[in-house]
Amino acid sequence: MVFFLILFAVFILYSMNSMTDALCERREIPLEKQPQVFRTINILMTILLTSTYVKILFT
Numbered sequence: 365m366v367f368f369l370i371l372f373a374v375f376i377l378y379s380m381n382s383m384t385d386a387l388c389e390r391r392e393i394p395l396e397k398q399p400q401v402f403r404t405i406n407i408l409m410t411i412l413l414t415s416t417y418v419k420i421l422f423t
Contacts (some may be wrong), residue, residue, distance in 0.1 A: 379405065
């Protein structure tokens with residue numbers, strides 16, 4: 365079960381990063397601000413995935 369969740373989390377983070385890259389290109393976000401956008405989205409997705417894992421683990 366844990367292996368499946370880790371694999372799922374990696375897939376979700378990869379797909380979110382690719383969508384974030386497309387967003388940055390489409391909205392023409394300056395190169396200076398792109399690392400901040402990626403960092404924010406990755407942190408929020410990690411929190412979401414961790415809370416989902418805890419919810420599944422304890423229910």
